[in-house]
Amino acid sequence: MNAFASIFPSKLKPQATAQELKARLDWGEPALTIIDVRDRADFNETRIQGSVSMPLVALAAAIDGSLEKERDIYIYGDSDAATAEAANQLRGAGYQRVAELKGGLPAWKAAKYPVEGV
Numbered sequence: 070m071n072a073f074a075s076i077f078p079s080k081l082k083p084q085a086t087a088q089e090l091k092a093r094l095d096w097g098e099p100a101l102t103i104i105d106v107r108d109r110a111d112f113n114e115t116r117i118q119g120s121v122s123m124p125l126v127a128l129a130a131a132i133d134g135s136l137e138k139e140r141d142i143y144i145y146g147d148s149d150a151a152t153a154e155a156a157n158q159l160r161g162a163g164y165q166r167v168a169e170l171k172g173g174l175p176a177w178k179a180a181k182y183p184v185e186g187v
Contacts (some may be wrong), residue, residue, distance in 0.1 A: 081141045083156075087166040087176045090143050094119070101141040105174075106155040115186035117145070117177050125155050129162065138163055145170035145177075 082089075093101060103120040105112050112122040124129040125146060129181045136142065142164060148153040152169045170176070178184060 070165075081091055081168050083168060084171050086145060086171055087180045087182060090168075090170060090177075091180070091182050092116075093141075098099070101143060102136060104142060104144045104155070106144060106146040106151060107174075111147070113186065115174070115178075117174060118183040118185045120145075125151055125158075126159050128155055132159065132162060132164070136160050136164065139166065141166045141168070141171050143168050145173040147173065 079129075090103070103117055104123050105116050105120045106125040106128060107118075108124050109122055112120075114134075114184060115170070116122070119143075142159060144152055144155050144159065144167060146155055149171060152173060156167045156169045
């Protein structure tokens with residue numbers, strides 16, 4: 070095993086675990102965006118700390134020109150199916166550095182990682 074494996078977070082993959090995203094955040098990497106594609110009311114109630122709301126129903130319009138194509142994007146929704154649909158929309162719009170957060174917010178909360186909300 071590489072001695073640096075435990076120091077540096079893993080590279081972006083098409084699907085990511087809550088632990089992988091948390092490692093990137095702990096590393097302090099500013100070059101990533103976390104997108105919550107749930108509806109605005111759910112987002113306002115609770116969300117992954119630092120995430121931005123871009124509901125799935127308006128995702129295509131919301132991302133148009135608002136994100137850098139080279140930026141790493143982590144995306145989550147109500148279900149893995151909704152997350153995959155959103156990721157496919159982003160990839161179809163030319164965003165290739167997209168990771169689907171497996172298990173979404175429930176997996177994040179189960180790991181007791183920070184959330185924010187009302």
